[in-house]
Amino acid sequence: MTLKEIAQEAGVSISTVSRVINQSNSRAASKEVQDRIWEIVRRTNYTPNTSARNLKAGKAPSGQASSHSIACLFAREPDAITDPFFSQLARSIEKEAFKQNYILKYSFTAIDIQHPSTFHLITDNHVDGVAILGRCNKQLLSFLKKHFNYVIYTGLNSLNAKYDQVLCESILASEHVIEYLIGLGHTKIAYVGETQNEERYIGYCSTLSKHKIPVRNEFISNVMLCSEGGYRGTKALLARTHEMTAVFAPNDLTAIGVMRAIQEEGLRIPEDISVISIDDIDMAQYLSPMLTTIHVPLDEMGRMAAKTLIDRIQGGHHLPMRISMPFYLAVRESCGPPRKNTI
Amino acid sequence: MTLKEIAQEAGVSISTVSRVINQSNSRAASKEVQDRIWEIVRRTNYTPNTSARNLKAGKAPSGQASSHSIACLFAREPDAITDPFFSQLARSIEKEAFKQNYILKYSFTAIDIQHPSTFHLITDNHVDGVAILGRCNKQLLSFLKKHFNYVIYTGLNSLNAKYDQVLCESILASEHVIEYLIGLGHTKIAYVGETQNEERYIGYCSTLSKHKIPVRNEFISNVMLCSEGGYRGTKALLARTHEMTAVFAPNDLTAIGVMRAIQEEGLRIPEDISVISIDDIDMAQYLSPMLTTIHVPLDEMGRMAAKTLIDRIQGGHHLPMRISMPFYLAVRESCGPPRKNTI
DNA sequence: ACAAATAGAGCAAACGATTGGGTAATTATT
DNA sequence: AATAATTACCCAATCGTTTGCTCTATTTGT
Numbered sequence: 001m002t003l004k005e006i007a008q009e010a011g012v013s014i015s016t017v018s019r020v021i022n023q024s025n026s027r028a029a030s031k032e033v034q035d036r037i038w039e040i041v042r043r044t045n046y047t048p049n050t051s052a053r054n055l056k057a058g059k060a061p062s063g064q065a066s067s068h069s070i071a072c073l074f075a076r077e078p079d080a081i082t083d084p085f086f087s088q089l090a091r092s093i094e095k096e097a098f099k100q101n102y103i104l105k106y107s108f109t110a111i112d113i114q115h116p117s118t119f120h121l122i123t124d125n126h127v128d129g130v131a132i133l134g135r136c137n138k139q140l141l142s143f144l145k146k147h148f149n150y151v152i153y154t155g156l157n158s159l160n161a162k163y164d165q166v167l168c169e170s171i172l173a174s175e176h177v178i179e180y181l182i183g184l185g186h187t188k189i190a191y192v193g194e195t196q197n198e199e200r201y202i203g204y205c206s207t208l209s210k211h212k213i214p215v216r217n218e219f220i221s222n223v224m225l226c227s228e229g230g231y232r233g234t235k236a237l238l239a240r241t242h243e244m245t246a247v248f249a250p251n252d253l254t255a256i257g258v259m260r261a262i263q264e265e266g267l268r269i270p271e272d273i274s275v276i277s278i279d280d281i282d283m284a285q286y287l288s289p290m291l292t293t294i295h296v297p298l299d300e301m302g303r304m305a306a307k308t309l310i311d312r313i314q315g316g317h318h319l320p321m322r323i324s325m326p327f328y329l330a331v332r333e334s335c336g337p338p339r340k341n342t343i
Numbered sequence: 344m345t346l347k348e349i350a351q352e353a354g355v356s357i358s359t360v361s362r363v364i365n366q367s368n369s370r371a372a373s374k375e376v377q378d379r380i381w382e383i384v385r386r387t388n389y390t391p392n393t394s395a396r397n398l399k400a401g402k403a404p405s406g407q408a409s410s411h412s413i414a415c416l417f418a419r420e421p422d423a424i425t426d427p428f429f430s431q432l433a434r435s436i437e438k439e440a441f442k443q444n445y446i447l448k449y450s451f452t453a454i455d456i457q458h459p460s461t462f463h464l465i466t467d468n469h470v471d472g473v474a475i476l477g478r479c480n481k482q483l484l485s486f487l488k489k490h491f492n493y494v495i496y497t498g499l500n501s502l503n504a505k506y507d508q509v510l511c512e513s514i515l516a517s518e519h520v521i522e523y524l525i526g527l528g529h530t531k532i533a534y535v536g537e538t539q540n541e542e543r544y545i546g547y548c549s550t551l552s553k554h555k556i557p558v559r560n561e562f563i564s565n566v567m568l569c570s571e572g573g574y575r576g577t578k579a580l581l582a583r584t585h586e587m588t589a590v591f592a593p594n595d596l597t598a599i600g601v602m603r604a605i606q607e608e609g610l611r612i613p614e615d616i617s618v619i620s621i622d623d624i625d626m627a628q629y630l631s632p633m634l635t636t637i638h639v640p641l642d643e644m645g646r647m648a649a650k651t652l653i654d655r656i657q658g659g660h661h662l663p664m665r666i667s668m669p670f671y672l673a674v675r676e677s678c679g680p681p682r683k684n685t686i
Numbered sequence: 687a688c689a690a691a692t693a694g695a696g697c698a699a700a701c702g703a704t705t706g707g708g709t710a711a712t713t714a715t716t
Numbered sequence: 717a718a719t720a721a722t723t724a725c726c727c728a729a730t731c732g733t734t735t736g737c738t739c740t741a742t743t744t745g746t
Contacts (some may be wrong), residue, residue, distance in 0.1 A: 002731090002732055002733090003732065003733065003734095004732075012695070012696085013695065013696045013697080014696090014697095014732090014733080014734095015695075015696060015697080015698095015733095015734080015735075016694085016695055016696075018732095018733060018734060018735085019695090019734090019735090022733095022734080028693070028694070029693095029694065029695075030693085030694065030695090033694085033695085045489070045490075048732080048733075049398065049731085049732050049733070050394075051393075051394040051395070051397040051398040051731085051732080051733095052394070052398050052701090052731070052732035052733045052734090053732080053733060053734080054394040054701095054733095055392065055394040055395050055398055055701050055702065055703090055731090055732080055733075056700080056701055056732080056733045056734050056735090057701085057733090057734080058701060058702095079431075079434050081430050081433065081434050082427050082430045082431045082434060082625070083427075084425050084426075084427060084430075087424045087425045087427075087430045088422075088425045090424065091422050091424050091425055091452070094450075094451065094452070098451075103449065103451070104449060104450065104451065105448055105449055106446065106447065106448055106449075107437075107447065107450050108437065108441075108446075108447065109434070109437075226625070227625055227626045227628075227629040228625070228629070230629070231629055253626065256626050256629045256630070257626075257629045259629075259631065260628075260629040260630065260631055260633075263631045264631075282425070282569070282570055282571070283570045283596065283599050283600075286570040286571070286573070286574055286599050286600045286602075286603040287599070287603065287630070288602065288603055288606045288607075288631060290603075345701090345702055345703085346702065346703060346704095347702075347703095355724095355725075355726085356725065356726045356727080357702090357703080357704095357726090357727095358703095358704080358705075358725080358726065358727080358728095359724080359725060359726075361702095361703060361704060361705085362704090362705085362725095364703095365703095365704080371723075371724075372723095372724065372725080373723085373724065373725090376724080376725090391702085391703070392701085392702050392703070394701085394702080394703095395701070395702035395703045395704090395731090396702080396703060396704080397731095398701090398702080398703080398730095398731050398732065398733090399702085399703050399704050399705090399730075399731050400703090400704085400731085401731065401732095
């Protein structure tokens, strides 16, 4: 099947067929014609001839031709892909990429990509660009920069200047969270989550300090960001002290574990202890109590990340861009004023 | 460098250059001209353009060498990838594939793959095999069979004979669930989830019937499998009747919504209503109450799916295999004996 | 009502290489 | 010396796509 044959069958010119197939948005074709063409395409299983395309594109045949593909790398360990926050982010990246005729060619985790035996599999088949999801160490970052032309970072933590990045400024977000708790009257606020190089932890500390509230070690539990982490961290916390009136979890998954641990002790949320976090994954509003959390515009973030990456691939911009997405606090049920009595 | 440029520099026609370079013995060129051409070729490092050659030759653009890659297709709508059940399954497939030196090249959703404009992106770059995750209609299935050599299905519902499949037999699982509830004394058991072509619904109905318990329409809420579905479905259910003493949700995500709706009405789980489901995603044990659910061995399932797919790609087996994974009921807190009083 | 803008579609020239069909010029044949 | 055969070339069509330009209806603005 060739464009010519399709054109004949559809009773239009080759150019029109080509434009329809390539979604050339500048020159529209009527809905009718489009449908007719797509019908034929599907029925005949037409596939564009790559050789002809590459030839026309004037690019090297096997070498440099744009693969029209990007990759997603889940950097946060372990297995960030199983966190709805990241899978939803990836999904919206994929959606936008498809819209722009790019395909999500790989998705892999940071652990895999550095494994020597799989290394060549990744670098052999090239992708035009890579989107990094979630916090990423310097070593991995420079590895990626070396092997891929275009890299964009997206997530909550920020990166050093020279990379494109689409963020939801997590220092600001955690500031907002802590301010909110302080506004409710809380001063004994615990933190359950990662602490090293974690902006949400930095925001927690700095905001407390700003209000002259001491950052107390016994209120801090350094655990991985997952439900189990939240659970264990809070258990440990409660074993040490019952003083705190609120717990800040850096993400919703962790907050789920935190809530469980609190409820398991027979304490009520928010009457005895308030719980707050950041992410707003879908299920946050179906937990009991409904989780008060920072709403991160995941879909928009993914869309922007894909857009920006593809724009750079296509030479649209050259200076590293840092795009900040707006957020807001979704106030639900898991926070209230601090209790008066000791427990 | 192109033939044209060489021709110009050598002061001969393009055809002559082409023939010299291809050593076309039928039409010789003078020794003089040949030398001149070869000199230019060597000096300029001329390489024939493969795309142009292939185009002219009418050959397939790229070879059929094994790409050592597989793809994941998330079939259940909408956006199954955001369900931890499926993302964890995908992750374990990826892990096993990497172990065997295969790479997960694409992951896309059923909606995307059928979109005509992105169609060729997918079929262009070939993968050795495709793993389908989650229930998949016949149309899509035959589409995939046509375009990919090797296809494996994995998920809870089963498929007609001729495909390789790795399952956790969901009819048996729901039977187990219902038997368990009946064993606790329940007879008024509601179902909140998809009903069409859904084996978990079939198992629900058949097991009730087996015990001579009527399947009551007002106990059934047909909703999509997600937290929101579970929530809305249960709200609707409770608006109709408060008779049921237990709710069966086909997956954990739905169960989360179910629990929320019940608790929002001021009812207790499991004292007033028991909730049970299938999946056992990580967070199931961190919900309040901890969710009693069928534990599906996700990691093993993914591993087997990848193994079986790759085995078939490598010619290891030829008859369609159907592999059933064992499951067990993870008894936690969300189920108890039926209440005695009305509510 | 008339000019200007725009949508929808087609023409034709590329991209680089191959090749059948020519056409001169050279050489061999009679 | 005229004819045939051979050698050494060149022209131009072709492969399947893409895309700037052109042309014609139709819509929009005034």
